[in-house]
Amino acid sequence: MPSNKSVSDAPIAQFTNCRILRDRRLQREDLWVREGKILNPEKLFFDEKGSADVQLDCKGSIIAPGFIDVQINGGFGVDFSLATDDFKSGIDLVSQKILSHGVTSFCPTLVTSPPSVYHQVLPQINVRNGGAHGAGILGAHLEGPFISKEKKGAHPEHCIRTFEAGAFQDLLATYGSLDCVRIVTLAPEIKRSSEVIRELTKRGICVSLGHSVANLSQAEEAVQHGATFITHLFNAMLPFHHRDPGIVGLLTSDKIPAGRRVFYGMISDGIHTNPAALRIAHRAHPSGLVLVTDAIAGMGLAPGRHTLGQQVVEIDGLNTYIAGTKTLSGSVATMDACVRHFLEATGCSVETALEAASLHPAQLLGIEHKKGTLDYDSDADFLMLNDSLYVQATYIAGEEVWRQDVLGASYQRAVFSSTTTASRVTAMPATNLLVLSWWSGESRQVCARRDCWSLE
Structure with a gap:
């Protein structure tokens, strides 16, 4: 029966028999969706006198916000730090492939590169919404080149730069444009970095501290100037010391400006960070933990040698090294795998693990009103997901x-003949259900059909 709605004629989907992650706990509620937004059922019932056009039985599944990866260097043979002729098709491939791992939005990340690479690549990164074509792009994460040579990790030393007298102008000359940039990782101990941090923050760009030998006071000063993130905590920074904990000390610092929260990325792949270190960080500052993959081009590929920016790396299981060395170079773990490992390593709640990959990165980027949450109107x-947190x-x-x-993944859109007059078609592979809505005279009609994927 068609619903009675006064606000919109778009079909309403009701997801039933599920546990929704909302208000930091899993709740047995239905999820209501219309026109790409989460609906408030009370307003729907009492204000609009509306009801669902289609119900989907989730069979007890967990429903959680889509994952947001703010540090991903590539995957599936694609490297975001390579200025290739087919760069756009490469980023499209990655955005499509990571859907199977629960990522609905991401920040393509470039490691330290020559200015020519930034000038060629950044104009090709377009902020866009996600959809059937792939995960949404929130903007680029530029990890370098203004970092410490002592903590360069896998970054090519000959491309590392410092700030000259122009400082921010040096940064602009290096990157060429900041139009698509969302995050910049830099070392705060570099001279004139405070000026750069202030200028980036004014432009709404998140400043992250990483690949650095900064002491705690230098890190605190950077936060006071606007820095809000730490790139892959523990990796490529001074180790914790009881007399000067370095950047790690920001997790419990009493010098953080009032109302400000410092977030920190963690590579929870079982390789980059020992489980004990994960537990220490999480227990010290749980609300700031952001899971990242730091995935490289080798994610999704067979073991062997692959290219990461200006470096050749070798994949051996979950270990990724600069070829010929034992220096770690990014990760090949997927986001859903990182969530599961984090849950196991820390013993945290399912809700906490899921929020570390969704709500927290959204809060970091200031988009928690629409992403990383299942609140109404988001x-x-x-x-x-199932109870083991595998994406369904x-x-x-x-x-x-x-x-x-496989069938549901392959047949996401039905094909209709030219005589079809439906004004809206919604495919629901979860139940082999196809919803058609159209106008007949003054009234809108809705028809739901099952097992019609080959309809032509």
Whole structure:
């Protein structure tokens, strides 16, 4: 029966028999979606006198906000730090592939590179919404080149730069444009970095501290100037020392400006960070922990040698090294795997593990009003997961964009003949359900059909 709605004629989907992550706990509630947004059912019932056009039985699944990866260097053979002729097709491939791992939004990350690479690549990174084509792009994360040579990690030393008298102008000359930039990682001990941090912050760009030998006072000064993030905590920075804990000390610093929260990225792949270190960080500052993959081009590929920016790396299981060395170079773990490892390593709650990959990165970027949450009126970017936190289905703007079932993943859109007059078609592979809505005279009609994926 068609619903009675006065606000919109768009179909309403009701996800039933599920546990929703909302208000930091899993709640047995239905999830209501219309036009890509999470609906408040009370307003729907009492203000609009509306009801669902289609109900989807989630069979007890967990529904959580889509994951947000703010540090991903590439994957599936694609390296975001390579200025290739097919760069756009490469970023499209990665954005599509990571849907199966629950990522609905991400920040393509460039490691330290020559200015020519930034000038060629950044104009090709377009901020865009996600959909059937792939995860949404929130903006670029530029990890370098203004970092410490002593803590360069896998970054090519010959490309590392410092700030000259022009400082911010040096940065602009290096990158060429900041139009698509969302995060910049730099070493705060570099001279004139305070000026750069202030200027980036004014432009709404998140400043992250990393690949650095900064002491705690230098890190605190950077935060006071506007820095809000730490790039892969523990990795490529001074180790914790009881007399000067360095950047790590920001997790419990009493010098953080009132109302400000410092976030920190953690690579929870079982390689980059010992489980004990994960537990220490999480227990010290749980609300600031952001899970990142730091994935390289080798993610999703077979073991062997691959290219990362200006470096050749070798993949051996979950270990990724600069070829010929034992220096770690990024990760090949996927975001859903990082969430599961974090849950196991820390013994935290399921809710906490999921929020570290969704709510916290959204808060870091200041988009928690629409991403990383299932609050009413937020974007309907969400996942269905089983109790072991394996992704079963991924939704963006309320539309299923990936499903574990091969048939559901392949037939996300039905094909209709030219005589079809439906004004809206919504495919629901979760139940083999197809919803058609159209106008007949003055009234809108809705028809739900099952098992019609080959309809032509």
